[in-house]
Amino acid sequence: MQNRSRLPLALRGAAVAVLLAGLGTWVATGAHRGWTQTSAVTMQKDEITGIDYPVRRDAFVAGVEIPLAAAGLAAVLAGLSFVSRRRPVAGLTPAAQS
Amino acid sequence: MNTTTLRSSLRLAFAFSAATAAAVAAPLSFDFKDPKGVNNVQFKLDAPLEAITGTATGISGKVSFDPAKPGATTGTIVLDAKSLTVGNPMMGDHLRSDQWLDVAKHPTITFEAVSLGNVRTQGTATTAEVTGKLTVKGVTKDVKVPVSLTYLADKLGARVNDPKVKGDLLVLRANFEINRSDFGIKPGQATDKVAETIQLSLSIAGAAPRA
Numbered sequence: 323m324q325n326r327s328r329l330p331l332a333l334r335g336a337a338v339a340v341l342l343a344g345l346g347t348w349v350a351t352g353a354h355r356g357w358t359q360t361s362a363v364t365m366q367k368d369e370i371t372g373i374d375y376p377v378r379r380d381a382f383v384a385g386v387e388i389p390l391a392a393a394g395l396a397a398v399l400a401g402l403s404f405v406s407r408r409r410p411v412a413g414l415t416p417a418a419q420s
Numbered sequence: 421m422n423t424t425t426l427r428s429s430l431r432l433a434f435a436f437s438a439a440t441a442a443a444v445a446a447p448l449s450f451d452f453k454d455p456k457g458v459n460n461v462q463f464k465l466d467a468p469l470e471a472i473t474g475t476a477t478g479i480s481g482k483v484s485f486d487p488a489k490p491g492a493t494t495g496t497i498v499l500d501a502k503s504l505t506v507g508n509p510m511m512g513d514h515l516r517s518d519q520w521l522d523v524a525k526h527p528t529i530t531f532e533a534v535s536l537g538n539v540r541t542q543g544t545a546t547t548a549e550v551t552g553k554l555t556v557k558g559v560t561k562d563v564k565v566p567v568s569l570t571y572l573a574d575k576l577g578a579r580v581n582d583p584k585v586k587g588d589l590l591v592l593r594a595n596f597e598i599n600r601s602d603f604g605i606k607p608g609q610a611t612d613k614v615a616e617t618i619q620l621s622l623s624i625a626g627a628a629p630r631a
Contacts, residue, residue, distance in 0.1 A: 359507030371625040
C-alpha cells in the first residue's frame with residue numbers, strides 16, 4: 323500500500339528532474355536556438371594579413387530539441403503518475419472483498 | 421674611367437632600371453591556395469525558426485593585380501564545396517547532399533572577377549565594386565560585390581616565417597548577400613528554417629613569390 327502511494331510521487335519527481343535537466347543543459351550551453359551542435363567556432367587573427375579566421379573545436383552546444391525532448395519525457399512521466407494512482411488494486415476491489 | 425667604359429656603365433644602369441621598372445609595373449599573379457588554412461568564407465542564413473552559420477576554408481584560385489593599376493584586377497576564386505562546414509554534422513550532410521548543394525555533382529563554387537568599378541585607392545588599400553560571375557550548384561549569375569584589396573609588399577617571408585622567401589601578399593575582403601533561389605537551391609522551400617538570403621563574408625590572402 324505504501325509502495326503504491328510512493329510511485330506517483332516518484333514519477334512526478336522524475337518528471338521535474340528530467341525537465342530541469344533538459345532546460346538546465348540548454349541554458350548552460352548557451353541557449354542555442356538551432357539544432358544541437360557538436361563543434362563550435364572561435365575566431366583568431368592572422369598577424370601578418372590581419373585576417374580573422376575561424377578555428378573549429380569539438381564542443382557540445384545543446385539545441386532546442388534537448389529541452390523539448392525533456393519536456394515531452396516529463397509530460398509522459400507526469401501522465402504515468404496519474405495513471406498509476408487511479409489503477410484499481412487487485413484484492414482490494416469491492417468484488418474481491420465481498 | 422674612359423668614355424667607352426662610362427657609356428657601357430650608363431647603358432647597363434639604364435637597362436637595369438628599365439627592367440626593374442618593367443618588373444614593378446607588370447601585374448603580379450597572386451595564388452590564393454593557402455597552406456596555413458587562414459583563408460575563409462563564413463556564411464549565415466537567418467531564418468525565422470533557425471539561424472544557420474558555417475565556414476569554409478577550401479579556397480584556391482589566382483588573381484592578377486597591378487599595384488600601379490588596382491582597377492585592372494582580374495582573376496578567379498574557387499571554393500571547394502565539400503569544405504562547407506556547420507556545427508551540426510547531420511545538417512552538414514544535408515547541406516552537401518543532392519537535396520541542397522549537391523557537392524558530388526557540383527564540387528566547386530566559383531567567382532570570376534571580370535572588371536572593377538568605383539575604384540578608390542589610398543596607400544596600399546583599395547576599395548572597389550567587382551563585377552563578376554558567381555557559379556553555385558552549376559548556375560552562373562552576374563553579381564556585383566563590394567571588395568577591399570590590401571597590397572602588402574614584401575610580406576610573404578614574414579607570413580611563412582622564412583625571411584629568405586621573397587614576395588608580396590594581397591588580402592581580399594568582401595561582404596555580400598546572395599539569394600539561394602537565384603541558384604536553384606530549393607527555391608521557395610523551407611524558408612522558415614533555411615533563409616532565402618545567404619550572407620557571405622570572404623577573407624582571403626594570396627601570395628606572389630619572387631624568384
